Amino acid sequence: MASKTLAIIAGVGPGTGASIARKFAKSYSVVVLARNPDNYNPVVQEINASGGQAIGISTDVSNSQSVNAAFDKIVEQYPSQKVAAAIFNPGGGFVRKPFLELTEADYSTALASQGQGAFNFAQRSIPLLLEARGASEYPPTLIFTGATASLKGSANFAAFASGKFALRALAQSLAREFGPQGVHVSHTIIDGIIDIPRTKAWVLEHEDAKLNPDAIADSYWHLHTQPRTTFAFELDLRPYIEKW
Amino acid sequence: MASKTLAIIAGVGPGTGASIARKFAKSYSVVVLARNPDNYNPVVQEINASGGQAIGISTDVSNSQSVNAAFDKIVEQYPSQKVAAAIFNPGGGFVRKPFLELTEADYSTALASQGQGAFNFAQRSIPLLLEARGASEYPPTLIFTGATASLKGSANFAAFASGKFALRALAQSLAREFGPQGVHVSHTIIDGIIDIPRTKAWVLEHEDAKLNPDAIADSYWHLHTQPRTTFAFELDLRPYIEKW
Amino acid sequence: MASKTLAIIAGVGPGTGASIARKFAKSYSVVVLARNPDNYNPVVQEINASGGQAIGISTDVSNSQSVNAAFDKIVEQYPSQKVAAAIFNPGGGFVRKPFLELTEADYSTALASQGQGAFNFAQRSIPLLLEARGASEYPPTLIFTGATASLKGSANFAAFASGKFALRALAQSLAREFGPQGVHVSHTIIDGIIDIPRTKAWVLEHEDAKLNPDAIADSYWHLHTQPRTTFAFELDLRPYIEKW
């Protein structure tokens, strides 16, 4: 459907991001952002082939110039469309190492991908979401994807946890500032292995032990549809078998 | 619809409980429990009048004999129906007083309503939920209703917060024990004033400043529909305008 | 030393409670409470033999009449002494069982020991602590002993975690109400096995892997000595080797 409303999704590979794009494409035109076009091209083509509307823009979220260029392009391409949803889902900055083996770049990359990247994305998407108030069926929504490391700094996760904690701080701060202005800001905790091409071969002890990206996307959509009387901020998602 | 599947909802008055009953009655036969039949009779009649199926059983959840009698009656009445969902939503035990004015009974009532009541309800519903695995479309689900006081013991809330903290501990423990067995256990944080008959007259500074019980029910239903690959444990719901 | 100031410690056996009593007896007369006099008699005799002053009173903290009788006796015996510190440390209510094997009494005992017991103890000690303001060197202090189960409801810990969560809620509520009135309320998280006679024989993989009760007592004393400008509410204590 060539909707008059947009969803912008940053961090789209063959996993959660693609599922979210497919789900939101049932109602909105979608713009997907990722550094490498190979990551988003398949889902862009799939959505367009099945009657939806999608474009991809190569973007490095940790680079503000790149983010600004992407949003300038979105505004140029869709001058009269409102942004109903913006979703920040990049996986960058993951590294698992003993602390003394971490490099300065390992640590700064995690902060840049998860913290600064989310900052850049939010700075450009929030003005568009504020403009969309009243124009979209559901309150305009900004969702950030967190992880187990958003709540717990485990051994060997100093860098990634720092990035994910920073992202959660940002999400909380935005929810408290922009919730009262009618923008729904949420943060999810994805706690477990997601069932994506990269993890397909991993054999776990129990069946159904990996998170289903389509089910994650269903929950993101549910968050988006909540009325402003009843906003959820945080949702933790994990396989039934996960220890936590 | 006279479904072959049941939902049991404890704590049904004219607010959230009634909305949950209405929502789940679209798919299931519902059994509603409350101490005072005046609280559940209207929604039972409404559901039956509109083509659904509902019964109410007068029950004091804090009394195990009363809970046992209610569940015995459910099993007797619906001998071959599986229990797809059980929801614990009683509001008992609320009291707001300076600590030294709290009576021993104020405190014990809060623990009995929220802690022991949830224990009694879970002891009888979990065996039924375990039996329902594989027989219902969605994983059998047990949801507990929490509150702001589930996360924070504020001044003047010693009794109610103790009950709500206990309830959350119970919910976590059950999620960790029965999640791996295929029962979805969730806990919600209802953080704000709910828009129910009792609060209708309360004038707040902003519009839409009260939680909508139908929207709460939609979120409970969403939790219920999650596949076991992707269970949420906790969801916080609040009006956009709420301070937190 | 026959101090003009008292410390009251509930839950004194041969472990943490005895160490706390010994530590506080260096500065204060101490009153120790436990159900079974065999639990407190050794430390009472030890304190009195080494120049301190201690008495024990057989008390069931979960029973308000018993708590009232104990406090009446304290006031009668020490009519002019101020209560500088009150510490709630009972271990009752611990049980580890699959949920469906828990009895109603298992659950209610945990709530009674940890929740209602702390309520009873606080109702009587807070008025005495309020009276002690200005009369003791350090701000009057009320400390509650928590555990791993105060923060996490693990599988098989539904009863104990419910009690410990309730206790933490109570402690938070009291800290927020009575802190501004000059009473220092704290809660500790004892996360690990304590090195007491009952656990002496337990061989762990690493040395020093059990919490030292004297070191716990040192931390309680440190909390007590904090000025009102700089109160700590919560302190988590665990062996260096503990997973958390």
Add this chain to the structure above:
Amino acid sequence: MASKTLAIIAGVGPGTGASIARKFAKSYSVVVLARNPDNYNPVVQEINASGGQAIGISTDVSNSQSVNAAFDKIVEQYPSQKVAAAIFNPGGGFVRKPFLELTEADYSTALASQGQGAFNFAQRSIPLLLEARGASEYPPTLIFTGATASLKGSANFAAFASGKFALRALAQSLAREFGPQGVHVSHTIIDGIIDIPRTKAWVLEHEDAKLNPDAIADSYWHLHTQPRTTFAFELDLRPYIEKW
């Protein structure tokens, strides 16, 4: 005292850092780090004048070259002395602004000061702390100073909270990795206004309503003296009158 043992304190101005330096200087030689020598010169002179031993090194913790130069100088100057304690206390990165007024530099500075700065400091201090095991009276200790914003991302605090959340993640990860190796890693939550020259003129409603930096230092020292059987990770400190 010209101790054979060192304490290194980063972030020393006329407030908490100076109090920590004074406290630890009673037992150790101290090295204080701050960007501006004007910030640490007074306390260095005071410590040396009163029989202690202190040096200051101008250091920008967010710059790894600067941190490396400082630690190289410490090792050169004190070739045979063990590092008993390292404390990370810089206040950089604080900014309070509506989100859309934050600049990219505001946000990156907060991450650099609190996150990357702590990373740089820990990378150099942990090897020295590991070497000090067994050589110092108390387990070698690494303490990070957190704030209210370490636990809550409030409106207008997106940048500072992101930095402080990242710092807490780092502290947790280090505690879980190096605690079992015998290094005590702690994190404090300083929740309130500290009574320092800059805040002296601020008149609050109640007396004693500001945190006393000497009392904060006493708590840091207490953390340092804990044996490895009984390590605290986190301690929250606030004035009795503070809302939380």
